[in-house]
Amino acid sequence: MAELVFFSGTMDSGKSTLALQTDHNHAARGRTGLIFTRDDRAGAARLSSRLGLEVDAREVDDDTDFWAVVVAERQAGRLVDYLVCDEAQFYSPEQVDQLARLVDEVEIDVFAFGITTDFRTRLFPGAARLIELADRVQALQVQSLCWCGAPATHNARTVDGVMVVEGDQVVVGDVADGSGHVAYEVLCRRHHMRRMTAGAARRRSTGTGFLDLDG
Template sequence: MAELHFFTGTMDCGKSTLALQTDYNHRQRGLSGLMLTSHDRAGEAVVSSRLGLSVEAVEVSPSTDLWALAVDRLTAGARIDYVIGDEAQFYTPDQVDDLGRIADELDVPVYAFGILTDFRTRLFPGSARLVELADRVETLQVEALCWCGRRATHNARTMGGHMVTEGEQVVVGDTGVTGELSYEVLCRHHHRRRMTAASARVGETGAEPLPFAAG
């Protein structure tokens, strides 16, 4: 039986690179797949890696019916030996249900890639549903690093180098960008203190008072 496999991790840990490698490995065996994406950093209808690789894909919007998409292609004579869904955190719970249905009823393996939590450390609805439904959930072993050298566990949204904690959940951006809005991966310690690399350079400690020192 085909499985729904969810690969997760913070930004910068190589999820899209692994999605592209998975697609390449399958195509090398003569298989044909359905590539899905949503809000990729490089634009619509593409899966891209920070290493410079990219392939065309179907852009998933909130109204996309993934089950109908797969069935229509198969009915038209196309082959779908596997499905790869990148940026799966942006899929709706119903679309994740469709991925599970594709694996179960069409016997097509599905590989989903996405981050678990947003810049406020809240689960994305799509990722939450993937954790609930996936046959396997795997945290990628390539660890992104906080500016302090610790393992990065959280995604921070920054404006002008300073961490922000309010705003829309879905705002497309990337790490290592010099523009006003960007993202940075942080360890929990520095995410709690809102200490980005920029604030650390200028000496903003973000220290919290000890509970017995209050008042």
């Protein structure tokens, strides 16, 4: 039976790499799939991994109807066995419903990849709907690490190097050292709650002569 599977993890945990590997594995067995993404760091209609891998993809926007896309493909005589959907946290709940309908009524496997919560620790609507509907929610095995070495569980946004907890839910940026205007970083819960990014820790260490890892 076809499945809707949601692979989730923090930023920098290899979601896009796994999405690319999933497509490769299924294509190598003669299956035909479509790749979707939204707001990828490489630009529109691209799915990229931080390991340097990159492929063409279909860009999802607010008007994308997955059901209509698959129907159009089949009417054109092109078989669709599976969908790879990266950055799925940015999809609308209605689009996730469309994916579930394709699984149930057309027997198409859907492999969705994304983070669950935003920089405010609140669920993305698309991720929330995937958790509600998915046949399986699978945490990625590659564990991101906070700057302190603890497992990273939260995503943080920095603006001009300073962590923020207010603002628009979606602002495109990348995992970085916080030196850019808008950047993202993964933290453990303790340091997210204390707004202690790697940059803030370095500044504290420089200013005091020592680094308080409990701070």
